[in-house]
Amino acid sequence: MARFRPVDHKDELSLVEHLDELRSRLVVTAICVGVALALCFWQNHLILAIANAPLGRRPVALSPTEPFLTTLTLSAYAALLITMPVLLYQLYAFVLPAFSPTERRVALPMLLMVPVLFIAGVAFGYFVILPKALQFLLSFNADVFEQQIRARDYYSFAAMSLFAVGVLFQIPVGVLAAVRLGLTTPRKLRKNRRYAILVIAILAMLLPGQDPITMTIAMVPLIVLYEASILLATALGRPPADVRDRAASAEGS
Numbered sequence: 001m002a003r004f005r006p007v008d009h010k011d012e013l014s015l016v017e018h019l020d021e022l023r024s025r026l027v028v029t030a031i032c033v034g035v036a037l038a039l040c041f042w043q044n045h046l047i048l049a050i051a052n053a054p055l056g057r058r059p060v061a062l063s064p065t066e067p068f069l070t071t072l073t074l075s076a077y078a079a080l081l082i083t084m085p086v087l088l089y090q091l092y093a094f095v096l097p098a099f100s101p102t103e104r105r106v107a108l109p110m111l112l113m114v115p116v117l118f119i120a121g122v123a124f125g126y127f128v129i130l131p132k133a134l135q136f137l138l139s140f141n142a143d144v145f146e147q148q149i150r151a152r153d154y155y156s157f158a159a160m161s162l163f164a165v166g167v168l169f170q171i172p173v174g175v176l177a178a179v180r181l182g183l184t185t186p187r188k189l190r191k192n193r194r195y196a197i198l199v200i201a202i203l204a205m206l207l208p209g210q211d212p213i214t215m216t217i218a219m220v221p222l223i224v225l226y227e228a229s230i231l232l233a234t235a236l237g238r239p240p241a242d243v244r245d246r247a248a249s250a251e252g253s
Contacts, residue, residue, distance in 0.1 A: 025090045032086045036079035044071050047078050051155060054131040059151035070151045077159040081122060084166075085115035110173045110180070121169030125162045129207075129217050133161070136213040161214075164207050168222055171200075172229035179233040186234040196226055 040047050051074060052058060061067045080087075092111045138147060178184045189196070197219075204218040 022094060025094050029083075029087055029090050032083045033079055036083045037075055040075040040078040040082070041072065044075055047074060051078075051158060054126065054134055054158070055149065055154060056134075057149065059149040059154045061151050066152060070155060073152070074155045074159075077155065081159075081162065084118055088115045088118070110177050113173050113176075114170060117169045117172065118166040121166035122162045124169070124221060125165035129165060129214055130158060130161055132217050133211060133214040136211055161207060165218065168203055168207075168218065169225065171222060171225045172232060175226065175229035176233050186230050189230050189233070193226075197223060200226065 048071065061070065088111075092114075138149075175189065179186065179189075200219055200222045201215070204215045204222060207214050207218055
């Protein structure tokens with residue numbers, strides 16, 4: 001029988017029970033994604049209008065089956081974006097019982113930040129990064145090239161860009177986790193700020209657009225998030241006493 005009740009840290013489950021727990025959460029996730037996919041495909045004209053807005057034109061299709069298959073693919077992208085908080089919660093609910101109460105106090109605030117930051121990153125990517133990147137890319141040597149934007153390629157580019165920005169917005173989670181686990185301190189983070197900016201620049205360069213406009217626009221909020229995460233770590237990131245003791249004993253040995 002599938003397990004849907006929360007598992008406590010003290011519960012001792014067999015391998016079969018762990019697999020049953022995983023299956024239950026996968027079923028819930030699949031149902032949520034399926035419902036979201038059906039909803040997005042039902043409202044595919046709205047999804048297409050939202051996706052085409054940054055482009056400012058209708059992309060072209062090059063085969064008889066491409067409109068249907070591309071609409072289905074775009075609906076799947078939209079369904080994943082919509083259900084991402086549910087997916088993250090299911091992952092959190094499955095993994096959290098493995099943590100001790102102390103580790104849970106460390107992990108809980110960060111795990112709650114993940115969906116919020118992801119949604120903020122996707123919104124920033126859609127309203128700021130994607131329009132500027134498209135404006136630069138489509139105007140580059142526009143007098144030389146006759147551009148026909150293929151629907152399948154454009155929607156894949158847009159979806160990957162939004163997912164990538166949502167993931168990059170997780171910087172405060174990583175910084176706060178490192179401080180709460182005693183791996184670093186806010187003082188060290190401030191001291192190594194220039195190295196962090198270099199890493200941020202490399203990450204921004206890896207965005208799907210790979211153009212200087214996308215890179216520069218993406219770097220600004222990431223640097224702001226890094227500085228904000230230092231302030232947050234200073235206020236809330238002090239590791240628990242037992243974590244500090246373990247870190248001190250490890251340094252002493």
